[in-house]
Amino acid sequence: MLLAIDAGNTNIVFGVHDGNAWIHEWRFNTLPIKNQIEYEVFLRLNFMENDLKLSDVDGIIISSVVPQMNGILAEFWSNLIECEHVFIGPKYYDQLPIITSNxxxxxxxxxxxxxxxxxxxxxxxxxxxxxxxxxxxxxxxxxxxxxxxxxxxxxxxxxxxxxxxxxxxxxxxxxxxxxxxxxxxxxxxxxxxxxxxxxxxxxxxxxxxxxxxxxxxxxxxxxxxxxxxxxxxxxxxxxxxxxxxxxxxxxxxx
Structure with missing residues (x-):
């Protein structure tokens, strides 16, 4: 399963994709910024309530337009899920089929x-x-x-x-x-x-x-x-x- 995290200025959207479709989506208020434990608990509870296993997550991708959250978003899940993550940014853009001049x-x-x-x-x-x-x-x-x-x-x-x-x-x-x-x-x-x-x-x-x-x-x-x-x-x-x-x-x- 893929866990996608989209952090915007109003909400953080957590989406779970099973390889065929988005099977669950949860929203968390972006502000005020919580500590790492609160995000861990939020993710753990939503997985439990929907009968999902954190161990089934084999990929994480993160987008954030809220710089002050980036450190937490890059780390809060690390005690729950063992897999590599991608925190997208300009360093990856030249590997994509889309082109931007800025x-x-x-x-x-x-x-x-x-x-x-x-x-x-x-x-x-x-x-x-x-x-x-x-x-x-x-x-x-x-x-x-x-x-x-x-x-x-x-x-x-x-x-x-x-x-x-x-x-x-x-x-x-x-x-x-x-x-x-x-x-x-x-x-x-x-x-x-x-x-x-x-x-x-x-x-x-x-x-x-x-x-x-x-x-x-x-x-x-x-x-x-x-x-x-x-x-x-x-x-x-x-x-x-x-x-x-x-x-x-x-x-x-x-």
């Missing part, structure tokens, strides 16, 4: 997205990742990562709005039926969520116009299911795309 500037999660898009779809792709940040990764059929766009994610935008105003409440991420708010909560929901629908539509149109051709559009990330009107603009919603990228990177490096 290896030290692109996040390992975006590299995983690009790897999955290139290997799974084998065509020009735009990966829209709805996470702490909203990212658009443009990957050409050749494997060249043409570029990336980064905007605040949905939760990040709402927290910034609420945190910098005196009277606005934090609201649930629920898309209202109307684009015109009828009360304060609906006004925030309409402004942010329908605003993001328009932003994603506009960004996809502008990217494809600038590139001069159509791209396959794949959405991923924990919040990819929130903006349902966008689903007709997506060719696919793949919530495991980043994990699949990590799995494919592990296979290539192995």
């Amino acid at each position: 290896p030290h500037s692109i996040g390992t999660d975006l590299m995983a997205n690009a790897m999955a898009a290139h290997c799974l779809y084998k065509t020009d792709c735009i990966v829209v990742d709805f996470g702490t940040a909203l990212t658009f990764t443009v990957v050409e059929a050749s494997g060249n990562i043409h570029g990336v766009n980064i905007a605040p994610g949905l939760k990040t935008a709402i927290k910034a709005l609420v945190g910098n105003t005196a009277q606005l409440p934090e609201v649930p991420l629920e898309l209202p039926a109307s684009v015109i708010g009828k009360n304060t909560v609906h006004a925030i929901q309409a402004g942010v969520l329908w605003g993001y629908v328009s932003m994603v539509e506009g960004m996809l149109d502008r990217i494809q116009k600038e590139m001069g051709r159509n791209f396959k559009v794949v959405a991923t990330g924990g919040l990819s299911s929130v903006l349902t009107p966008l689903h007709e603009r997506f060719d696919e919603v793949n919530r495991h795309l980043t994990l699949d990228g990590l799995r494919l990177i592990h296979e290539r490096l192995k």
Whole structure:
């Protein structure tokens, strides 16, 4: 079994792949950073509750965009699992079939997205990742990562709005039926969520116009299911795309 660990700014995702499919996925809050024992206990309990054996893990791959966690992520599992691990970073990029001109500037999660898009779809792709940040990764059929766009994610935008105003409440991420708010909560929901629908539509149109051709559009990330009107603009919603990228990177490096 492969254990993939994807540490983002909001959640750490732990995925277990049995060689055919992702059979389990668990999320742990990234902040505040816990000590090594807490991560050990979390992993051990989830394996026990799902009748999995830590001894069956024969590979570990780790992606992290949170540098202050890297030391813990590289070591916390060592008392539980005896196998080699890969902590992906720029030193491995030249061994992959994807190409980036700025290896030290692109996040390992975006590299995983690009790897999955290139290997799974084998065509020009735009990966829209709805996470702490909203990212658009443009990957050409050749494997060249043409570029990336980064905007605040949905939760990040709402927290910034609420945190910098005196009277606005934090609201649930629920898309209202109307684009015109009828009360304060609906006004925030309409402004942010329908605003993001328009932003994603506009960004996809502008990217494809600038590139001069159509791209396959794949959405991923924990919040990819929130903006349902966008689903007709997506060719696919793949919530495991980043994990699949990590799995494919592990296979290539192995």
